Amino acid sequence: MKTVNGPDNYPAAEITMGADHENEEGRAPPPSKTQRKRAMQDLQALGEALTTLPAEHIARIDLPENLRDAIHTVSAMKKHDEARRRQMQYIGRLMRDVAPEPIRTALAEARSESAQALANLHRLEKWREDLLADEKLLYGIARDYPAADLQQLRALRRAALKERAQNKPPRSYRALFQALKSLTEQPAPADEDEALA
DSSP states (O other): OEEEEOGGGOEEEEEOOOTTSOOTTSOOOOOOHHHHHHHHHHHHHHHHHHHTSOHHHHHHSOOOHHHHHHHHHHHTSOTTOHHHHHHHHHHHHHHTTSOHHHHHHHHHHHHHHHHHHHHHHHHHHHHHHHHHHOTTHHHHHHHHOTTOOHHHHHHHHHHHHHHHHTTOOOHHHHHHHHHHHHHHTSSOOTTHHHHHO
């Protein structure tokens, strides 16, 4: 706090020099200890988020080699291990030398891709359940996916229903999912969204 004296040396006003004020040379003051600590924690969290990405996503991000190696090393460690905690701190230190914005952008894209993949998975699971409940869906599949092997789908459906009734391991149930998934991976069938609805 800086005191400005008025006439006759009486305090006329008290001026608080806060963090958002410029110092006498016209430059902003250096960040406070709390601000620096928060920035380091943000970088540490960003580094931790990187370690959750699959290797193919990490390969697409422009990272220094030592940071890439540190991320790869932590993925092989146990979840609640002291060595893992130290490795995460090391990653946090390495993050100080990296521009965080491109990494944040890459993380957002990776999460978006993951969300899309999860939505597709749920859609396929629903399609499988609908097919198990009603064999007539095979007609729609035949219309929308002319290359579909309807005989195989029908056989997998029957086997999956039999497995379920006999409380057996769901081999055909899983195979039916894979068969439906392979249909959606074929080049742009007509009205794909309608077929999966």
